[in-house]
Amino acid sequence: MEAVQQLRFNDAATLMAAEPTPSHRLAEAVLKLNHQPRTRAQVEAAQATLEYLANDAHTEPEVRPWALYYLARILHWHLDQTPREATLAAYQRLIDHHPAHPAAQLAQSRRLLLLLFAPATATEARARLKHHGKETPLLTERDARYAYHVVFAEAYQRFAPEDPELAEHTRRALAITPLAPAQRADLLLRLAESARRRGDEATARVTYLEFLRSYPRQIRRPLVQKRLAELSP
Amino acid sequence: MKLAWPHTPASLIGLTLIAAFYGVTTFHLSRQAYQARAEDVVVIRFAHWNLEEGVREVYDEIAAAYMALHPHVHVEQLAIPHRVYPAWLRTQLIGGTAPDLIALGGQGITDELMARYFQPLTTDVEAPNPYNRGTPLEAVSWRDTFVDGLTSHHIFNERLQEVYSIGLGVPTFRGYYNLDLFREIMGHEQLPRTFRELLDLCERTAAWSRQQGRAVLPIAASVHHALPLLHALAAVRTQRLLIDQPGRGVLILGDEDLLIEMMAGRLSWRDPPMVDALAAMQAAGRWFPPGFLQTQREDMAFQFVQGRAVMMTTGSFDLRSLRSQAPFQLAVGPIPLPDTNDPEFSRGVLGPLPEIAVGSGRFALTRNSRHPSAALDFLRYLSSVNSNSRFAARSEWIPAVVGAQVPATVKAFQPNPDGFPAPLNLFAGLGPFPDVFRTMLNRHSDLLFSRTAPLEAYLEAVDRDFPPALRNDLERITRHRRANLRRLDTLIGILELDSPAWADRSTILRQSQLNQEIAQAWLEYNQ
Numbered sequence: 001m002e003a004v005q006q007l008r009f010n011d012a013a014t015l016m017a018a019e020p021t022p023s024h025r026l027a028e029a030v031l032k033l034n035h036q037p038r039t040r041a042q043v044e045a046a047q048a049t050l051e052y053l054a055n056d057a058h059t060e061p062e063v064r065p066w067a068l069y070y071l072a073r074i075l076h077w078h079l080d081q082t083p084r085e086a087t088l089a090a091y092q093r094l095i096d097h098h099p100a101h102p103a104a105q106l107a108q109s110r111r112l113l114l115l116l117f118a119p120a121t122a123t124e125a126r127a128r129l130k131h132h133g134k135e136t137p138l139l140t141e142r143d144a145r146y147a148y149h150v151v152f153a154e155a156y157q158r159f160a161p162e163d164p165e166l167a168e169h170t171r172r173a174l175a176i177t178p179l180a181p182a183q184r185a186d187l188l189l190r191l192a193e194s195a196r197r198r199g200d201e202a203t204a205r206v207t208y209l210e211f212l213r214s215y216p217r218q219i220r221r222p223l224v225q226k227r228l229a230e231l232s233p
Numbered sequence: 234m235k236l237a238w239p240h241t242p243a244s245l246i247g248l249t250l251i252a253a254f255y256g257v258t259t260f261h262l263s264r265q266a267y268q269a270r271a272e273d274v275v276v277i278r279f280a281h282w283n284l285e286e287g288v289r290e291v292y293d294e295i296a297a298a299y300m301a302l303h304p305h306v307h308v309e310q311l312a313i314p315h316r317v318y319p320a321w322l323r324t325q326l327i328g329g330t331a332p333d334l335i336a337l338g339g340q341g342i343t344d345e346l347m348a349r350y351f352q353p354l355t356t357d358v359e360a361p362n363p364y365n366r367g368t369p370l371e372a373v374s375w376r377d378t379f380v381d382g383l384t385s386h387h388i389f390n391e392r393l394q395e396v397y398s399i400g401l402g403v404p405t406f407r408g409y410y411n412l413d414l415f416r417e418i419m420g421h422e423q424l425p426r427t428f429r430e431l432l433d434l435c436e437r438t439a440a441w442s443r444q445q446g447r448a449v450l451p452i453a454a455s456v457h458h459a460l461p462l463l464h465a466l467a468a469v470r471t472q473r474l475l476i477d478q479p480g481r482g483v484l485i486l487g488d489e490d491l492l493i494e495m496m497a498g499r500l501s502w503r504d505p506p507m508v509d510a511l512a513a514m515q516a517a518g519r520w521f522p523p524g525f526l527q528t529q530r531e532d533m534a535f536q537f538v539q540g541r542a543v544m545m546t547t548g549s550f551d552l553r554s555l556r557s558q559a560p561f562q563l564a565v566g567p568i569p570l571p572d573t574n575d576p577e578f579s580r581g582v583l584g585p586l587p588e589i590a591v592g593s594g595r596f597a598l599t600r601n602s603r604h605p606s607a608a609l610d611f612l613r614y615l616s617s618v619n620s621n622s623r624f625a626a627r628s629e630w631i632p633a634v635v636g637a638q639v640p641a642t643v644k645a646f647q648p649n650p651d652g653f654p655a656p657l658n659l660f661a662g663l664g665p666f667p668d669v670f671r672t673m674l675n676r677h678s679d680l681l682f683s684r685t686a687p688l689e690a691y692l693e694a695v696d697r698d699f700p701p702a703l704r705n706d707l708e709r710i711t712r713h714r715r716a717n718l719r720r721l722d723t724l725i726g727i728l729e730l731d732s733p734a735w736a737d738r739s740t741i742l743r744q745s746q747l748n749q750e751i752a753q754a755w756l757e758y759n760q
Contacts, residue, residue: 009723012727023730026730027726027727027730030722030723030726030727030730031723031727033719033722033723034719034720034722034723038719066726066730070722070726073722077715077718077719077722077750078719078722106743109747110750113750113751113754114754117751117754117755117757117758118758119758142740143739143740143743146740146743146744146747147743147747150744150747150748150751151747151751154481154751154755157479157481157482158755158758161479161482166482178737178740178741179744180355180356180394180741180744180745181355181359181376182355182384182389182394183394183744183748185483186481186483186485189482189483189484190481190482190483193482193483193484194482215377215382215384216377216382217376217377217379217380217381217382217383217384217589217635218382218384219381219382219384219385219587219589219590219654220384220484220485220654222583222584222587222651222652222653222654223475223476223484223653223654224484226476226583226653227476227484
């Protein structure tokens with residue numbers, strides 16, 4: 001584990017290769033994605049291992065969804081110039097086959113990211129926010145729920161900042177713990193700013209005050225104090 | 234292919250000296266490692282380049298106090314000369330021989346190097362610092378014991394979404410004046426308080442210089458001295474963007490946000506906030522000596538102490554040397570920036586800039602540290618309120634920890650904590666956007682700071698050269714970010730496969746990873 005913490009992935013992969021179980025093969029493939037020097041051949045070797053694990057009947061049920069997840073991740077970030085449709089299909093394959101698995105739940109937010117931020121006109125972007133907002137994916141895992149709400153909140157902020165759904169998704173993301181302080185600070189301000197824009201001064205005030213209480217040294221405090229002073233008394 | 238080696242005597246001497254330096258350092262490190270094994274003690278090594286009087290001594294004192302508390306730990310200080318520090322640092326990192334703690338700042342550490350070779354401290358800073366026990370900071374998270382809450386851009390890497398270093402000092406910049414010369418030219422001793430008064434000083438100095446036939450600069454500016462002033466002028470005039478430009482809706486407009494807004498056409502260099510920033514830079518920069526961007530720090534400081542300039546802007550860290558070298562009465566005052574009452578330069582200004590960015594003595598923990606827990610513990614000790622007071626007293630730095638004593642000798646540099654932040658950081662240095670910086674400043678400085686050419690001539694050059702520079706820099710950001718996202722995939726994946734005990738750590742990493750994925754998706758959407 002120390003090797004992984006220190007990003008010595010080559011050493012960790014060698015250790016994993018000594019064990020023949022599917023879990024170790026999965027770990028070896030994931031480590032191989034960052035084998036140094038990083039080459040396309042290494043990534044393709046990892047891809048081949050993951051494809052084998054995803055299709056082999058003897059693979060443990062717990063390993064197969066993660067193999068599918070990393071196959072999608074390879075298309076998304078590890079290979080350059082992958083068509084968006086191919087990445088979407090890889091995430092969808094996981095979601096279709098193992099909808100309740102934590103890996104599939106994580107895949108939901110990445111699929112949404114690809115869909116909501118695809119090139120489009122402003123009108124199209126707003127329309128697809130509404131369209132995909134009607135879907136009801138199965139989300140029981142905290143990381144997956146957080147990611148789902150944050151992706152929607154970010155997309156609403158960019159494409160439809162006046163929509164009340166922005167505050168709703170932000171509020172839901174804020175309720176999830178643990179939350180990195182930097183993320184929580186941003187979520188609080190996004191909620192307050194969204195409420196202020198919509199004229200919901202009560203929510204804006206409470207949230208700005210919560211920010212000031214939580215972050216006594218934050219560099220944005222004077223801006224928040226200015227916003228508070230501008231709210232009606 | 235044949236490598237072309239430099240062959241002049243000077244270059245051979247230089248190479249020999251560098252080789253000797255590396256040889257001695259490597260021998261020294263190897264000897265320490267051997268001794269550590271032999272004596273079975275935990276050795277923590279920290280490296281920095283601050284060779285100023287008092288700094289090395291106080292580091293030794295604090296290390297000695299720490300070792301008295303922890304007899305099984307031996308703390309070694311490595312003070313490396315500033316000129317060789319960047320090359321030394323890279324060699325140590327890539328060679329896997331880096332010390333446990335390394336001082337950072339302006340060594341060209343890219344996001345890629347940062348993520349690869351340094352350990353994020355984001356979760357460590359949430360617990361109180363045990364060495365603050367018995368002080369008012371006892372129950373305060375380590376993060377909130379610093380005057381900036383570890384949120385300033387030196388400390389919190391917005392693109393990687395991690396805290397990577399802990400700092401000991403707040404560098405503040407002030408105007409240093411040759412008071413004898415100032416009195417002779419102005420007829421009084423009242424230092425400029427407003428930007429208008431600063432420009433008036435420049436005009437009167439130029440007229441006096443012509444009249445007396447004596448070459449005296451209004452402002453002594455090298456690249457080192459000019460950038461803080463130019464950056465502050467650009468920043469203060471773009472403050473309103475933070476509340477007017479929706480951006481991410483979190484009252485922040487980072488460099489990348491700003492450039493994406495410009496790439497998408499929602500903001501341009503011809504819009505009022507940007508033109509205002511450039512106009513203020515131009516108004517001051519016209520009084521800088523020709524070729525100031527190529528002038529070295531030492532050369533311009535020499536001109537100042539020789540009495541050939543009225544004013545120089547630099548940091549608190551130069552006080553000792555200027556005080557000891559200047560044969561005239563030295564005065565220090567705030568840098569006069571445009572305020573909300575300025576008749577010409579007030580648009581876009583919200584108020585003073587904050588001066589709480591912790592930036593000096595910033596130590597980061599290397600991933601190859603053999604004793605990361607012990608190194609982190611020493612860092613906590615070093616940045617406790619008592620150690621920071623002790624450090625400030627000896628070094629004459631402005632302390633970074635809340636409640637630490639500011640030495641009486643540097644009271645004039647006491648930071649203003651209440652200013653408004655600003656978005657425009659592009660003139661502060663190369664940073665992550667070197668092509669944009671070079672285009673906006675170096676390449677067309679003759680037009681921007683011309684005493685005769687209108688701003689329009691500069692804007693025309695920018696219209697032509699800015700878009701490709703912007704694309705290059707954003708492509709560089711994309712490359713670094715993709716590399717980091719890939720690394721996080723492996724790190725998070727193995728943490729989760731290894732044990733459920735890592736669940737909270739992987740959750741925090743996933744949140745950081747998601748933010749970076751969203752930032753990249755937004756960048757690509759706007760391309």
